[in-house]
Amino acid sequence: MTSRLLLPFSLLALLLSACAPSTPSPTPDMNAALTQAFGTALAQLQPTPSPLPTGTPVPPPTAIRTPPALPSTFVASQLNPLDAPHTYIQDSCEYLLNKWSSTNAAPGTVVMVVMFHGINRDSVDNPNDILVPDFKRMMKDLKDQGFEAINMTQMAEFMDRNAKIPARSVLLIADDRHQGEYFDDHFRPYFNEWGWQVVNGWISFEDGPRAISIDANIAQEKEGWVDHQSHGYVHNINMSDSSTDEFIQTEFEKSIADLQTNFGKTPVGIIWPGGSFGIRPVQFAREYGFRLGFTINPRGPVMYNWIPLADQTDPARPAYLPEGYVNDPRMVIPRYWPYQVSANIDTVRQIGNEAAAYAEQNKAVELEYYDIVCAPTYGAIP
Numbered sequence: 001m002t003s004r005l006l007l008p009f010s011l012l013a014l015l016l017s018a019c020a021p022s023t024p025s026p027t028p029d030m031n032a033a034l035t036q037a038f039g040t041a042l043a044q045l046q047p048t049p050s051p052l053p054t055g056t057p058v059p060p061p062t063a064i065r066t067p068p069a070l071p072s073t074f075v076a077s078q079l080n081p082l083d084a085p086h087t088y089i090q091d092s093c094e095y096l097l098n099k100w101s102s103t104n105a106a107p108g109t110v111v112m113v114v115m116f117h118g119i120n121r122d123s124v125d126n127p128n129d130i131l132v133p134d135f136k137r138m139m140k141d142l143k144d145q146g147f148e149a150i151n152m153t154q155m156a157e158f159m160d161r162n163a164k165i166p167a168r169s170v171l172l173i174a175d176d177r178h179q180g181e182y183f184d185d186h187f188r189p190y191f192n193e194w195g196w197q198v199v200n201g202w203i204s205f206e207d208g209p210r211a212i213s214i215d216a217n218i219a220q221e222k223e224g225w226v227d228h229q230s231h232g233y234v235h236n237i238n239m240s241d242s243s244t245d246e247f248i249q250t251e252f253e254k255s256i257a258d259l260q261t262n263f264g265k266t267p268v269g270i271i272w273p274g275g276s277f278g279i280r281p282v283q284f285a286r287e288y289g290f291r292l293g294f295t296i297n298p299r300g301p302v303m304y305n306w307i308p309l310a311d312q313t314d315p316a317r318p319a320y321l322p323e324g325y326v327n328d329p330r331m332v333i334p335r336y337w338p339y340q341v342s343a344n345i346d347t348v349r350q351i352g353n354e355a356a357a358y359a360e361q362n363k364a365v366e367l368e369y370y371d372i373v374c375a376p377t378y379g380a381i382p
Contacts, residue, residue: 083309112301115294175201180213204255232271234251239273240276245284251273297310301352
């Protein structure tokens with residue numbers, strides 16, 4: 001740097017000395033000489049610009065995508081306003097992945113759960129029983145409206161992860177450990193003709209009627225069309241939050257042991273004895289591996305991540321125990337009585353159709369949300 005500064009000033013001194021008079025000559029233009037000298041010196045002091053690198057231009061930063069707000073839960077106008085849909089999948093990404101996967105059940109797939117207390121030939125003493133002609137008409141109505149029967153494991157897989165089942169499904173549950181003859185007379189024709197299965201809510205207490213029915217029931221389980229699930233051990237004493245831990249444990253442990261020993265299976269569904277339940281019974285049921293539980297409240301059909309339940313007592317329906325407080329909707333699933341089925345089949349169909357239309361209406365928004373928020377972790381939806 002020092003040598004660069006000295007060089008211009010040396011030139012300037014040389015110019016000045018050259019301009020000193022020695023012999024007479026024309027007087028030089030000193031102003032022009034000085035101006036030229038300083039201009040030359042200043043030019044040499046200017047930094048040489050560095051050449052710009054060549055290559056691919058740097059693109060502008062990618063804009064951050066803001067995920068859209070997810071739509072609210074579908075509400076069925078056909079149901080009682082107090083029977084509000086309760087969801088249970090906490091992870092929105094898991095829910096959307098299961099909902100829109102092409103290998104799973106389509107949105108709007110609906111299940112009508114029907115429970116049978118008794119199917120009688122001559123008379124009906126219990127208002128929840130049904131006569132044989134009405135039973136046959138009900139089964140035909142279900143088939144004519146496009147329903148197909150599923151078993152308890154299919155139901156659990158659907159409710160847990162939206163596994164594919166018929167778009168209109170029915171789960172038939174016969175309570176109270178009926179004898180094999182009962183199933184042969186009433187349900188076998190539908191298995192033979194349509195492949196329909198039925199759940200036997202099995203009471204495990206060892207008494208006289210059990211000894212008569214056990215062999216035939218074992219044979220029907222092996223045939224694959226009677227699906228035995230737990231209806232408790234003692235059964236006639238309901239489980240509730242006032243029950244002791246010992247009683248609740250006995251109800252589950254002895255029922256599970258019986259079903260494993262005689263039917264070669266571990267139950268996944270508990271048909272609550274008397275329709276009673278509670279926070280503690282539900283927690284125990286989960287600890288013992290149960291995936292579904294069923295009340296006697298006929299609130300409506302169910303769909304994946306959508307179960308109509310009540311959070312408060314309804315004075316107009318005092319027998320319906322509110323279920324929301326247990327905070328586990330899959331363990332307090334509602335059911336229809338047989339006499340309510342035919343009158344509600346069309347309502348169930350409408351709910352499924354409207355839920356499908358609502359899902360399609362919001363599909364683009366949900367898929368955009370999934371693409372932004374979920375896909376980096378969960379991958380693309382199949």
